[in-house]
Amino acid sequence: MPSALRERMEAEVKGLQTLADEIDKQTGPQTGEQTQELLRRAREVKSLKQQVLDEGEARKDLDDARSFLKSLAEPDPEQLDAQAMKTARAALTPSGLAGNPQGKTWGQLFTESDQFKEFTKRYGGRDGVIPDSTKGIQSPTFFTPEMGLKSLVTGASDTSGGAFIRNDIYTPVTDLVGERELTVSDLVTHGSTESDTIEYVRITGKTNNAAPVPEATQSGLPATYNAPTGGELTSGGYKPESGVALEKVTTTIKTLAHWMPMTKRAASDAGQVRTIVDSFLRYGLNEELEDQILSGSGSGENFLGIMNSSPLTVGSAGTDIDAVVDAIKAVRVTGRRRPTAMVIHPDDWYSTGFLLAKDTQGNYILGDPRASLDQLNSIWGLRVVVSEGLAANTALVGDFRFGVLWEREGISVSVTDSHMDFFTRNLLAILAEMRAGFGVLDSQAFCTITAV
Numbered sequence: 216m217p218s219a220l221r222e223r224m225e226a227e228v229k230g231l232q233t234l235a236d237e238i239d240k241q242t243g244p245q246t247g248e249q250t251q252e253l254l255r256r257a258r259e260v261k262s263l264k265q266q267v268l269d270e271g272e273a274r275k276d277l278d279d280a281r282s283f284l285k286s287l288a289e290p291d292p293e294q295l296d297a298q299a300m301k302t303a304r305a306a307l308t309p310s311g312l313a314g315n316p317q318g319k320t321w322g323q324l325f326t327e328s329d330q331f332k333e334f335t336k337r338y339g340g341r342d343g344v345i346p347d348s349t350k351g352i353q354s355p356t357f358f359t360p361e362m363g364l365k366s367l368v369t370g371a372s373d374t375s376g377g378a379f380i381r382n383d384i385y386t387p388v389t390d391l392v393g394e395r396e397l398t399v400s401d402l403v404t405h406g407s408t409e410s411d412t413i414e415y416v417r418i419t420g421k422t423n424n425a426a427p428v429p430e431a432t433q434s435g436l437p438a439t440y441n442a443p444t445g446g447e448l449t450s451g452g453y454k455p456e457s458g459v460a461l462e463k464v465t466t467t468i469k470t471l472a473h474w475m476p477m478t479k480r481a482a483s484d485a486g487q488v489r490t491i492v493d494s495f496l497r498y499g500l501n502e503e504l505e506d507q508i509l510s511g512s513g514s515g516e517n518f519l520g521i522m523n524s525s526p527l528t529v530g531s532a533g534t535d536i537d538a539v540v541d542a543i544k545a546v547r548v549t550g551r552r553r554p555t556a557m558v559i560h561p562d563d564w565y566s567t568g569f570l571l572a573k574d575t576q577g578n579y580i581l582g583d584p585r586a587s588l589d590q591l592n593s594i595w596g597l598r599v600v601v602s603e604g605l606a607a608n609t610a611l612v613g614d615f616r617f618g619v620l621w622e623r624e625g626i627s628v629s630v631t632d633s634h635m636d637f638f639t640r641n642l643l644a645i646l647a648e649m650r651a652g653f654g655v656l657d658s659q660a661f662c663t664i665t666a667v
Contacts, residue, residue: 224263231256261329268333394498398600399505402556402615407622408652411468415619418657419525420460421551428454464654468623469516471500471507472648479632479641489645496647497626506604508618508653509558509611518653521611521618526661535568535610535664536580539595542612542662550659552614556598559610564601569594613661623650 234252238245475492482489511518527545531538539557546554564570570591572580582591592599597612605611626649631637634644655661 220263221267224260224267227256227260227263231260265333395502395603396601397498397501397505399508399558399602399604400501400620402558402598402600403508403618403620403653404616405620405622408468409623411623411650412465413468413621413652413654414463414465415654415656417462417464417655418459418659419462420458421659422458422460424455424457426455466519466652466654468621468650468652469507469518470648470650471503472646473499474644474646476637477643477645479643482630482643492645493628493647496628496645500626500647500649502604504620504649504651505602508620509602509604510606511653519655520653521613521655521661522605522609522663524655524661525658526611526613526663527659528663528665531664531666535563535666536572536594538664539597539610539612542610542664543595543597545662546613546660550614550657550662552617552657552660554597554612554662555615556600557594557610557612558600558602558605560605560607561601561603562607563610564599608666610664611661612664614657615661617655617657617660619654619656621652621654623652625649 231253234249234256238249238253473496475496477489477492507518507520509520510522511520513519513523527542527549529538529541529545542557543554546552559569567573570579570581574580581594592601626647628645628647630643630645632641632643634642637644
């Protein structure tokens with residue numbers, strides 16, 4: 216008669232199969248509780264199986280061992296659908312419910328399986344060789360992983376040879392979001408401050424009346440002493456007066472900031488994503504900083520940019536190339552400054568007004584097309600900065616040393632889960648911000664070129 220241990224083990228096997236069938240038939244995904252129950256029952260079957268083997272060893276009951284081993288044979292494929300077969304195989308594989316460890320052959324899986332070890336232990340001699348007397352005995356069924364059931368090994372399937380194919384992941388060395396070249400900040404003067412308010416002196420006008428002065432020929436005071444005119448100047452020996460118009464300007468430190476949400480899982484499992492986000496947030500601040508330096512309106516929390524600081528201005532006379540000379544002349548004559556650079560929109564620079572300008576013979580005026588764009592980014596001795604931060608149909612020429620950027624706090628990136636309900640949703644808020652101020656010390660150090 217079958218032992219109580221074997222009956223208990225057979226009942227556990229049937230229970231395991233029934234549970235697997237129920238999971239296969241359900242519409243939703245397998246739950247964590249169901250997975251734990253499958254693992255528990257598989258461990259129980261394995262434990263009872265070992266106890267039955269030990270009992271058979273003690274009783275030397277070969278017929279009972281044959282019956283037991285036969286009871287562990289693979290279920291009839293016709294009685295199980297494909298999904299049930301998959302669940303049954305997974306429950307009885309050497310690793311419990313796990314699949315094929317990567318890198319192991321079928322032969323390794325078989326010789327390392329519990330079924331093979333138990334069979335050789337039960338019937339093998341001291342040297343491990345199975346004696347002739349055991350011939351005809353059916354061993355426990357060893358189920359290979361999914362790929363073992365395929366008659367054709369194919370690289371197109373993840374359950375066949377494709378399981379050994381690993382995807383190459385391309386990690387670009389350039390940015391993924393597309394960033395414009397930022398160089399305007401390199402043109403201006405950089406300073407630092409430890410305060411949130413800055414006072415500086417701006418030059419608003421200059422008058423130079425220096426002239427030769429004759430010797431005085433009379434000692435009497437002029438009719439209007441504070442403002443001698445005409446002959447009184449000549450005969451009285453008065454020197455002409457020059458002046459510089461100044462104003463005290465107060466500006467405050469502005470905060471530039473933006474943020475992005477990210478899941479904790481992405482931050483933990485995909486380090487490259489966090490790096491991309493950090494890089495993008497830092498770039499975004501630098502782009503806004505450049506826009507503020509050029510075109511800040513001065514209202515609210517905006518910088519008072521160069522374009523809104525009352526610079527000199529000229530219209531485009533003749534060709535656009537000629538207009539640049541007019542702007543240079545205005546800065547040097549009126550502003551008494553030496554221009555260092557020109558900022559221009561891409562639509563204007565890469566046009567027939569500049570890079571594509573040709574003479575009557577069809578030759579390019581600004582240079583050989585075979586040269587690189589970097590080599591061609593200069594005109595009349597000025598460095599040309601091509602920037603989308605400046606509106607089209609307008610160029611800016613100036614001595615950019617008279618634009619000053621005061622940095623209070625550099626760019627910082629911080630992360631928190633305390634925003635809204637992010638803590639309960641496993642979300643992170645990644646914030647980048649900086650604090651800085653900007654001012655133009657001499658508005659006449661700059662001149663705009665406007666298309667007319």
